[in-house]
Every structure is written in C-alpha cells, then in structure tokens.
Amino acid sequence: MEMAAPHNQASSNDLDLLDRYWRAANYLSVGQIYLLDNPLLHEALRPEHIKPRLLGHWGTTPGLNFIYAHLNRAIRAFDLNVIYICGPGHGGPGMVANTYLEGTYSEIYPNISRDTDGLRKLFRQFSFPGGIPSHAAPETPGSIHEGGELGYALTHAYGATFDNPDLIVACVIGDGEAETGPLAASWHSNKFLNPIHDGAVLPILHLNGYKIANPTVLGRMGDEEIRQLFTGYGHAPLFVEGDEPTLLHRQMADATKQAIESIRAIQRTARDGRKTTDLPKWPMIVLRSPKGWTGPKEVDGLKVEGFWRAHQVPIANPRGNPEHLNLLEQWMRSYQPELLFDENGCLQPELQALAPRGGRRMGANPHANGGLLKRELKLPDFHDYAVKVPHPGGTVAEATRVMGQFLRDVLRLNAETRNFRIMGPDETASNRLDAVFEATERVWMESTEPYDVHLAQDGRVMEVLSEHLCQGWLEGYLLSGRHGFFSCYEAFIHIVDSMFNQHAKWLKVSRGLPWRRSIASLNYLLTSHVWRQDHNGFSHQDPGFVDLVVNKKADIVRVYFPPDANSLLWITDHCLRTYDRINVIVAGKQPAQQWLTMQQTATHCDAGIGIWRWAGTEVDGTEPDVVMACAGDVPTLETLAAVNLLREGLPDLKIRVVNVVDLMTLQPREAHPHGLSNRDFDGMFTHDKPVIFAYHGYPNLIHRLTYNRTNHAGMHVRGFKEEGTTTTPFDMVVRNELDRFHLAIEVIERVPGLSTAAAHLKQQFRDALIEHALYICQHGEDMPRIRDWTWPYGHYVATDTA
Incomplete structure (x- = not known):
C-alpha cells in the first residue's frame, strides 16, 4: 500500500x-x-x-x-x-x-x-x-x-x-x-x-x-x-x-x-x-x-x-x-x-x-465493535460423527477424539474466511484433538527442523505454553468479530481465573449497550480432568474452575458435563452457535463406555437433565426409594456401576437414575434461563426421598445450586474432596469416596429400613474396598473386575425401558 x-x-x-x-x-x-x-x-x-x-x-x-x-x-x-x-x-x-x-x-x-x-x-x-x-x-x-x-x-x-x-x-x-x-x-x-x-x-x-x-x-x-x-x-x-x-x-x-x-x-x-x-x-x-x-x-x-x-x-x-x-x-x-x-x-x-x-x-x-464484522461460522452436521451405540455401554470411545474430528471439519469449512482458530497451551494432541491436524497445522513462524511435525506459518491452531496468552489471543479474536475454541487441562485453567472474570464482566455490561453488537461465545473445553489425572498426581487434580464460573451472571455462563462422546458432539455444536456467552465443557479424553445413541442424546442434551429409565428400577406410577444422580463422565460411570451392584444385591429396591448434562438446570428457573421449574425439579428428585448425587467437582457447588429446592435436605453429594496423588484411576474415586462401593453403601445407609436389612451387602462392599487397596499396592493397577466392568445390558434388557 x-x-x-x-x-x-x-x-x-x-x-x-x-x-x-x-x-x-x-x-x-x-x-x-x-x-x-x-x-x-x-x-x-x-x-x-x-x-x-x-x-x-x-x-x-x-x-x-x-x-x-x-x-x-x-x-x-x-x-x-x-x-x-x-x-x-x-x-x-x-x-x-x-x-x-x-x-x-x-x-x-x-x-x-x-x-x-x-x-x-x-x-x-x-x-x-x-x-x-x-x-x-x-x-x-x-x-x-x-x-x-x-x-x-x-x-x-x-x-x-x-x-x-x-x-x-x-x-x-x-x-x-x-x-x-x-x-x-x-x-x-x-x-x-x-x-x-x-x-x-x-x-x-x-x-x-x-x-x-x-x-x-x-x-x-x-x-x-x-x-x-x-x-x-x-x-x-x-x-x-x-x-x-x-x-x-x-x-x-x-x-x-x-x-x-x-x-x-x-x-x-x-x-x-x-x-x-x-x-x-x-x-x-x-x-x-x-x-x-x-x-x-x-x-x-x-x-x-x-x-x-x-x-x-x-x-x-x-x-x-x-x-x-x-x-x-x-x-x-x-x-x-x-x-x-x-x-x-x-x-x-x-x-x-x-x-x-x-x-x-x-x-x-x-x-472495536466486532459484532459488526462477524460472519456466521459454517458447521458440519454433527450427526455425521456420531458413535454407534447398540445399547448402553455397548461401545467404547474417546469423547474428545471424536470431538477433534468434528473440529477438523469446522476448520475446513471456514478455511477460506479464516475466522476460526483453536487455542491451547501445547495440549491439542494430548487432549486427543489431533484430528484437527488433518485440516491445518500449528502456527509457527520461527525456523523448523526436518523432524518437526504439524508446524506451518499459516496454521490455524495456536499453541504456546501460557494459558494467559491463549485466553488473551482468543478474547481479542472474538471481540474483533471471529470465532474460536480453547482447550486446556482442567487444573490449569485456573491460571486465567481473573481473565475469565474480566471477560464475563465485559459481556455482562456489553449486553446492556444497544450499540455493542453480539460477538461469538468464548468456548472452553476442560479435559485431562481431575478423575483421569492419576498419573500426574495431586498438582494436576483440581475441578474448581466451575465454582468460579457459576458466580457470574446467570445469562452469561453455561457449564456442561457430557457423559459420553455423542453428548459432547451435541454440546460442541450448540456452543459454537451461541453468542455473548461463556461456555465451559468438561469432558474426559480416555477410552470410556458410551451410553446414548445420537437420537437419545439430542433429547437428553436439549433438556439438559433427564431420567435414564434403562438404568433404574423404578416402577411406573410409584415413587422411587432413592434417586441416584450424576454429573460428569466418571461420576456417571461410577453411579451406573453402583446401580448395578444394588440391582443385583437388592432387586426390590426402586432406583431412579438422573443424569445432569447442563449444570445450570439445577438452579431455579428464576435464577437461570436453563433452570428447572420447582415443579419439574420436585418431579424428578422427589419431595423427600434420599438423593445420592455423584458430581464431578467440589460437592458444595451442588448444594449452592439447589439450596432452596424442596428436597435439598435430602441431597447427599459426593465429589472431589481434595484427596489425590499419583495412583490408579479407580483409586482416585475411592480416595474421594465417589466410587461405586461408597455410593452403594450410602444408598443402604440413607434408604429407611435398609441399614439393618442390607447390612451383609454393606459389609461386602467394604470388603471390596479393602481388597482394592491391597491389590493396587501389589500390582500397580486396578483389579480386572473394575477395569473391565461394563454395563450388563443383556441382564436387564427385558425389563428396561430405553
């Protein structure tokens, strides 16, 4: 020029x-x-x-x-x-x-x-x-x-x-x-x-x-x-x-x-x-x-x-x-x-x-008013990436790897307009998103060696070992009219706590200014999370970012805990379509059982919360004896494993399984647009039955979100209680008493009449915990019946309602 x-x-x-x-x-x-x-x-x-x-x-x-x-x-x-x-x-x-x-x-x-x-x-x-x-x-x-x-x-x-x-x-x-x-x-x-x-x-x-x-x-x-x-x-x-x-x-x-x-x-x-x-x-x-x-x-x-x-x-x-x-x-x-x-x-x-x-x-x-320049993001049909689930637990997949395939094609569809980038602190491949490198490379302007991989000056993935830079780059990119995605290890997203605060405040004020045009949402994927950081140890085990997020204005923040790959696909597509929000998605990257077909996922995720009839034993027209709720992929796994133990040991116990994918549904509708009405909440969690809630993060957050609900006194939440080390995956949940045995024991202790009648079963579960502790110290890995456990769909299919 x-x-x-x-x-x-x-x-x-x-x-x-x-x-x-x-x-x-x-x-x-x-x-x-x-x-x-x-x-x-x-x-x-x-x-x-x-x-x-x-x-x-x-x-x-x-x-x-x-x-x-x-x-x-x-x-x-x-x-x-x-x-x-x-x-x-x-x-x-x-x-x-x-x-x-x-x-x-x-x-x-x-x-x-x-x-x-x-x-x-x-x-x-x-x-x-x-x-x-x-x-x-x-x-x-x-x-x-x-x-x-x-x-x-x-x-x-x-x-x-x-x-x-x-x-x-x-x-x-x-x-x-x-x-x-x-x-x-x-x-x-x-x-x-x-x-x-x-x-x-x-x-x-x-x-x-x-x-x-x-x-x-x-x-x-x-x-x-x-x-x-x-x-x-x-x-x-x-x-x-x-x-x-x-x-x-x-x-x-x-x-x-x-x-x-x-x-x-x-x-x-x-x-x-x-x-x-x-x-x-x-x-x-x-x-x-x-x-x-x-x-x-x-x-x-x-x-x-x-x-x-x-x-x-x-x-x-x-x-x-x-x-x-x-x-x-x-x-x-x-x-x-x-x-x-x-x-x-x-x-x-x-x-x-x-x-x-x-x-x-x-x-x-x-x-400086980026919504004026914003172009719609082209998105592929997320159904095309669906994991086939013949029955609950019938398929094993890595949720974020599937998500990476979807993001790869988001990059391809928007290559010409160059209005979508992925940011992350040197963790794209570690977080199983490496399919994106089939569409682009990492940005790298300095010299390269012949053995370097996935580096290019025109790359669309931005990696630098500074969460501050990733967050700041993405904020500037969004505020000037583009779209993006930030993936990070869950424990270290805390590094940008204050930056998140400032961006949330910016969005809150901007939405009250008619001349400020809407910008694309800031989307986080938090993975390599607390329950699968057993190899890196205590320093990498912290799920508390979500607690900070929910302090912000209700109409600004969203928090999602997809239980499997198909739900992660649905949520990712949804988040990339939103504006003026901060969306936090917490999902694991390890191979895990898949629970829902894509059709079931769409219904479940659209509601944000739902009763999994196929997993429970409640009888139509009657209230359950206990509600077992879960939010997060590992809590969902442990809840279903606990249900399996109880179904086998107490076949007459009426169990309702509730899965929460959108954490904001727990708040009253008056407090958050996604919140359940009191009538719907009571219908799902009952007025007075014990609720055993397995939650991904710190238990107090669930109590905060539900403190004025009718059955809050009946809520018994288990989650991360700041117990961690380098250990086996199952031992991490045991240390925090979120495992299937502790959940099943709590059901026996909370349901009236079971504490005495099922004392033998409670002792059996306690013995299993002792056996677990001895086994991992001797073998350095979890017991085969824990590692290899799958939902025994064939045993229950005759009585389950999908």
Whole structure:
C-alpha cells in the first residue's frame, strides 16, 4: 500500500495544531476528574463546581492523549485502519476525551452533545453515580480491552490482529503493566504473527517512571538496556523522550511515520512472496514522558509532575481548600480553553479537521465493535460423527477424539474466511484433538527442523505454553468479530481465573449497550480432568474452575458435563452457535463406555437433565426409594456401576437414575434461563426421598445450586474432596469416596429400613474396598473386575425401558 498523502517532515503549523488538539484532550480529561459544572471556565471556579468525590487517574492520561493525537495524524496521512488498546488501567479520561473530540462519543450517546451542555454532562458522568467507570470499559467507544486489570493489553492486541491483514492495533503498555507476568509473556506474540494474512501490532511502551507509589522497573532502566531487551524480543525500538512538548511532537511524528513505513515494508515483502530467513523485526515505540505531564508541578510544596503523586488525583481537595481550588483553575486555564472551543462549547473547526473520518476514527472503527464484522461460522452436521451405540455401554470411545474430528471439519469449512482458530497451551494432541491436524497445522513462524511435525506459518491452531496468552489471543479474536475454541487441562485453567472474570464482566455490561453488537461465545473445553489425572498426581487434580464460573451472571455462563462422546458432539455444536456467552465443557479424553445413541442424546442434551429409565428400577406410577444422580463422565460411570451392584444385591429396591448434562438446570428457573421449574425439579428428585448425587467437582457447588429446592435436605453429594496423588484411576474415586462401593453403601445407609436389612451387602462392599487397596499396592493397577466392568445390558434388557 502507498501513502495516501505526503508525510515527510511535519510542518510547524501541523505540530501547533496537533499540540492544541492534545491540549483539548488534556483539558477534557482534567474536567472529567474534577468538574460538575462551569465546563469552559466562563466564570471563576467555585467549590460547588467541584465533584464531592474525586475519582480518576491523571498520571498516565496526558501520555495516552499525546499518542492518540499522533495516531490520528498517521491515520489521515496513511489512510490507516487502526484501533487503540489502552493498557494503563485507568486511562478512561483520555479515551473518553478523544472519542468525544473525534465525534464518535456524541454519535453513540446523543445526550452528550458537542456543546457546552454536552461538556457539562460529559464531565459530570465520569466516575459518578449513574455515570461511567474510570477506565476504558465496554461503555467506551473504540475499546475492546477492559482497563480494570493490568497485564492483558498486548495479548488482546495480537488476538485482534490475527486474520485481519489490513488492521493495525496500536497498543499502549504502561510501565506498571509491563511488570506483570502475562504482559511479559505477551512480547512473544510477535513470533505467531504472519505478515501475509495477519495485521500488525504497534506496541507503544509508555515509560512515565512510576506506579501508584513506587518507581517502575522498566522506567529506571536505561535506553540501551531497553533497546537490548526489546531487540531480543524481536522488535526494533524507536525512542521518543523528554518533557518539552514541541520537541516531543516532532520526535513522535517522525517515530510514527517510521513505524508505519516499517510495518508496510514487512508486509509488502511477505505478501509479494519474497522469502526471508529471519523473523521480521517489528517496530515499537518507547515513549518516555513525565507522569502527570502538563499537570501541577507541586502541590502543598510536594513534587507532583514526574512523580507518583500524579498517579491519581494530583490536587486532592479543591472543594474544601481555596488554595487547591485556585491551583486547579490555573492548571485548567493553562490549556487555553478559549482557543480550543468556541463560545458554544464546540471544538474549533481547524481542530475538528485533525480527526479521521467515519470508520477510520479509532472510536468508530468496526473492529472495536466486532459484532459488526462477524460472519456466521459454517458447521458440519454433527450427526455425521456420531458413535454407534447398540445399547448402553455397548461401545467404547474417546469423547474428545471424536470431538477433534468434528473440529477438523469446522476448520475446513471456514478455511477460506479464516475466522476460526483453536487455542491451547501445547495440549491439542494430548487432549486427543489431533484430528484437527488433518485440516491445518500449528502456527509457527520461527525456523523448523526436518523432524518437526504439524508446524506451518499459516496454521490455524495456536499453541504456546501460557494459558494467559491463549485466553488473551482468543478474547481479542472474538471481540474483533471471529470465532474460536480453547482447550486446556482442567487444573490449569485456573491460571486465567481473573481473565475469565474480566471477560464475563465485559459481556455482562456489553449486553446492556444497544450499540455493542453480539460477538461469538468464548468456548472452553476442560479435559485431562481431575478423575483421569492419576498419573500426574495431586498438582494436576483440581475441578474448581466451575465454582468460579457459576458466580457470574446467570445469562452469561453455561457449564456442561457430557457423559459420553455423542453428548459432547451435541454440546460442541450448540456452543459454537451461541453468542455473548461463556461456555465451559468438561469432558474426559480416555477410552470410556458410551451410553446414548445420537437420537437419545439430542433429547437428553436439549433438556439438559433427564431420567435414564434403562438404568433404574423404578416402577411406573410409584415413587422411587432413592434417586441416584450424576454429573460428569466418571461420576456417571461410577453411579451406573453402583446401580448395578444394588440391582443385583437388592432387586426390590426402586432406583431412579438422573443424569445432569447442563449444570445450570439445577438452579431455579428464576435464577437461570436453563433452570428447572420447582415443579419439574420436585418431579424428578422427589419431595423427600434420599438423593445420592455423584458430581464431578467440589460437592458444595451442588448444594449452592439447589439450596432452596424442596428436597435439598435430602441431597447427599459426593465429589472431589481434595484427596489425590499419583495412583490408579479407580483409586482416585475411592480416595474421594465417589466410587461405586461408597455410593452403594450410602444408598443402604440413607434408604429407611435398609441399614439393618442390607447390612451383609454393606459389609461386602467394604470388603471390596479393602481388597482394592491391597491389590493396587501389589500390582500397580486396578483389579480386572473394575477395569473391565461394563454395563450388563443383556441382564436387564427385558425389563428396561430405553
């Protein structure tokens, strides 16, 4: 691509106008933090013009405004497609100010008009009850990045860039954020960027030297150290530094021009088919400017500008301290608002002309409202991958391997549009999804060896041993309009607990904003789960992510526990069709018995919960003596094995088997859209019969979800109780008392009259547990009658109802 307009040496007049635009953004930023009224200082400031509570962050804001102004200039000069990611946590004043100056804010929120009354409302709403947050939140036009937590800006930026060949993501990283682990790992993302079909990220490392109350590590490093560090990361750093605005405007204009030209040269070389042996050195800008730049130098005799005291609200009490009020007015008048806005409060025409037009404005760029660009995902017919199940337990399959075949063809069907990727921390093959490599490879831009497998520069599977990067890439990919899937070992998805939290909050707020368009759901597959991590041991045994997930707003989250391969297929297809959700699927990868035909699966999964008549012994028209419920593949296996023991030992016992595939069905309908009505729940679980519930995770979650149900007192839940080690698969369930023998014993103890009448059977089950313990210590594997057990369908088929 060629430049749309000359962009050589910036003229003095250009930079004077740019400086005025920057001053306007700074003025609006200060006004948002401090003012309720008198937005253009048409009269002297009075205490009643000041907000009673001063909230906001000034320290990073002038640098953010400076960068935004220069990016506007580059967009116009080069006709660029750019979005802006604001990494500094509370840069909201600057992001709101700039989208207001360019006109986007008033288009989205017409009540915040481009006049004096609109300015008053703009100032009043910021960090004010009934208003907007202090960071770059979903309410902020042009944002795809929640600024409330540090560490994720750069990985979001790269996620938005993948498969967006014309997009540049300008990502500002504060030097406080640069100290976080996720951000430090994110610098490796450039090694996954393909200049042929991906866009580019322009990292802008903003070094203002201080965090809340301390210096920053990178801020104290010298230029040569910084250069060596980021050269090693694969970047070509361009330095802009100082505190004199005229000089910095000149440096920044030159650095921005050089960075854009470098990006274009890298892309042109790659897209013209010219081969290079080394990875490109992508440009980045290192901006050193004072913290709280252009703000008060001192307050109460203490240093503020260029120090951590500028971090939040530099002048603490202008409402109650006349000296502070006078200092605030001097500060705001130093920007010369009379030269920036006309008498009606409208930005001067020559300054309005500096902003890009239409969708080229960073606040209006459709990539920052990804639903505008979203294309429907093409999906194969999941029925074509169904496992044949002649009868319950009659087939053995690996659920995630079957799922991998389905995902392989999702990749094939969407290869041309390039709008679907799979993320995972080096576990795609381990999680039995390796059929996807029949359709694509892993992304790999560095050198390869002859013996490497499944590596290619245009791969669609992204693997890096950082859950943070996988999550951040996928979030950026989804937020800019595409689709994806994230598979992970169950125990280590906790690494992204906080990132999940932030994305869930983003979705919750976005769904209340009519101008934010729906984006594809974030889909997790958690596998290599707690009950089949017997070989890796206790460190790999933790099913607690689901507990975190269900804390979120009911209409945002879904949790699924498919008991077999066909149900996993149904759920995967369903999740890939949803929008504005976070779907968590927990499924094992080991060979296991299959229970349901695809026809049965469709009925069961659509309801999310169901009675398995073929497994129980209840008699039509009468209540069961006990309900045996299960959620999860291994709990389902152990429940059915326990039912088998009881059917053989107590043939007159009326047992109902309930399988839960959608965990949210356990909540009341008033609490979750998928919840069962109280009538349906009582009909399934009875009003007063004992319920023995085998659950995949921590038992307390089932009690939380059902605490106000009629028969909650009758619920007896078994699950993971933090007992684990390197042992055999069956010993894992025994250690947590989730095994068939403990479940059967609990039935005997809970059903009235059985404790005495079936004492002999209970002793038999206890003896089996002792035999198990002795056997595994001697042989190192489970007893054959445990390993080889299958549902004895032939014994029951005459009386079962399918």
